[in-house]
Amino acid sequence: MSTIVFDEKKPLDFVAIGRLCIDLNANEINRPMEDTVTFTKYVGGSPANICIGMARLGLAAGFIGKVADDQMGRFIVRYLERNGIDTAGVVTDRTGAVTGLAFTEIKSPADCSILMYRDNVADLKLHAAEVREDVIASAKLLLVSGTALAQSPSREAVFQALDYARRHGAVIAFDLDYRPYTWTSKEETAVYYNLAAEKCDIIFGTREEFDLMERFESNPDRSDEATASKWFDYKARIVVIKHGKEGSIAYAKDGASHRARSFPANVVKTFGAGDSYAAGFLYGLMRQWPIARSMEFGSAAAAIVVSSHSCSDAMPTAEQVSRYIDECNETNRS
Numbered sequence: 001m002s003t004i005v006f007d008e009k010k011p012l013d014f015v016a017i018g019r020l021c022i023d024l025n026a027n028e029i030n031r032p033m034e035d036t037v038t039f040t041k042y043v044g045g046s047p048a049n050i051c052i053g054m055a056r057l058g059l060a061a062g063f064i065g066k067v068a069d070d071q072m073g074r075f076i077v078r079y080l081e082r083n084g085i086d087t088a089g090v091v092t093d094r095t096g097a098v099t100g101l102a103f104t105e106i107k108s109p110a111d112c113s114i115l116m117y118r119d120n121v122a123d124l125k126l127h128a129a130e131v132r133e134d135v136i137a138s139a140k141l142l143l144v145s146g147t148a149l150a151q152s153p154s155r156e157a158v159f160q161a162l163d164y165a166r167r168h169g170a171v172i173a174f175d176l177d178y179r180p181y182t183w184t185s186k187e188e189t190a191v192y193y194n195l196a197a198e199k200c201d202i203i204f205g206t207r208e209e210f211d212l213m214e215r216f217e218s219n220p221d222r223s224d225e226a227t228a229s230k231w232f233d234y235k236a237r238i239v240v241i242k243h244g245k246e247g248s249i250a251y252a253k254d255g256a257s258h259r260a261r262s263f264p265a266n267v268v269k270t271f272g273a274g275d276s277y278a279a280g281f282l283y284g285l286m287r288q289w290p291i292a293r294s295m296e297f298g299s300a301a302a303a304i305v306v307s308s309h310s311c312s313d314a315m316p317t318a319e320q321v322s323r324y325i326d327e328c329n330e331t332n333r334s
C-alpha cells in the first residue's frame with residue numbers, strides 16, 4: 001500500500017505553488033526554431049501543468065501564484081477557472097511584471113528544447129504575505145515547484161507555504177523542476193533545493209536534478225538508492241527518480257523500491273512528460289493505490305502527453321489513462 005495518508009476532511013485535494021506561464025509550442029515540428037514561424041499558445045509552467053493534470057483526473061485542485069496584470073495573465077486565470085481550478089490563491093502583480101514565456105522547439109521527437117523568456121516575470125514576485133494560509137489549510141496535498149525557489153520574494157513565499165502546510169497537516173510533494181535560466185549558480189540551487197527537500201514527504205526529480213542537489217556530497221556512482229536514502233533521515237516517505245524513456249524508480253521509507261517502465265508512445269515532443277507523470281502518480285497515491293500502480297498510472301499519463309502537441313491541454317482524464325493502460329496490456333498479450 002501507499003504509505004501516505006491524506007486528511008480526508010479537507011475539501012481541496014491538491015494545491016500547487018509556483019509559476020503560471022505561457023507555452024508557445026511550435027506548430028512546425030521536426031525543425032529548428034530558426035525555421036519555425038507559428039506557435040500555439042497554451043497555459044504552461046510545470047506546476048500549472050501538474051495542477052491542470054490533477055483537475056483533469058477529477059480532483060479538486062487549487063493554485064497559489066502570481067500572474068501579470070495583462071492579457072496573458074487573464075488568459076491563464078480564465079483557463080484555470082474553466083478547468084474547475086480554485087484561483088482564490090492567485091494574485092495579480094501591480095508592478096508591471098510580465099508573464100513568463102516558454103517557446104518550445106521540436107527538432108525531432110527525441111530532440112526538443114525550450115527557449116524561456118523570464119526577465120521580470122510575475123510568478124517570481126509572489127510575496128510570503130500573499131500566500132493564503134486558509135487555502136493551504138484546506139488542502140490535503142501541497143505541491144512545490146523548485147523553480148519558485150530561484151529568487152526572492154517567491155523563495156520566501158515557498159518557505160511560508162511549506163510552514164503553513166506543516167502546521168495544517170498537508171502532505172507536501174516537491175518537484176525539483178530545475179530550470180537553469182532562473183538561477184544564478186548551481187551552488188545556490190543546491191542550497192535551496194536541499195533546504196526545501198528536508199521539509200517534504202514526496203520528492204520527484206530526474207537523475208540530473210538529484211546530481212545537482214548532491215554537489216556537496218559524495219555519490220560517485222550516481223546511485224539512486226544512495227540519493228533516496230538520504231531523504232529518509234529527514235521527512236521524506238517516497239523519493240521518485242525519473243529516467244526519461246528508461247522509466248522511473250521509486251524508493252519508500254519502509255525500504256521497498258519499485259521500478260516502472262515507460263509506455264509506448266507516438267512521441268511528438270518530450271516536454272510535459274514529468275508533469276503528467278507527477279499528476280498521475282500523485283492521483284494514484286491520493287486514491288491509496290500502491291506505489292507501483294501509481295507509477296504505472298503516471299507513466300501512462302506521460303505517454304499520452306508526449307504523444308500530444310501541448311502539455312497542459314493534453315493532460316488526460318482518469319478514464320483515458322486507464323483505457324491506455326488496458327490497450328497496451330491487450331497489445332502485449334496478443
Ligand SMILES: Nc1ncnc2c1ncn2[C@@H]1O[C@H](COP(=O)(O)OP(=O)(O)O)[C@@H](O)[C@H]1O
Nearest residue numbers: 242243244245247248262265273274277299302
Ligand atoms: N519518450 C518517452 N516515451 C514514453 N514515455 C516517456 C518518454 N519520456 C518520458 N516518459 C515517461 O515520463 C516519465 C518522466 O519523464 P522524464 O523525462 O524522466 O521527466 P522530465 O520530463 O521531468 O524530465 C518517465 O518516467 C516515463 O514514464
Ligand SMILES: O=C(O)C[C@@H](O)[C@H](O)C(=O)COP(=O)(O)O
Nearest residue numbers: 044045046102271272273274275
Ligand atoms: O515549465 C515550464 O515553464 C514550461 C512547461 O510548461 C513546459 O512545456 C515543460 O517544460 C514541461 O516540463 P516537463 O514536464 O518537466 O518536461
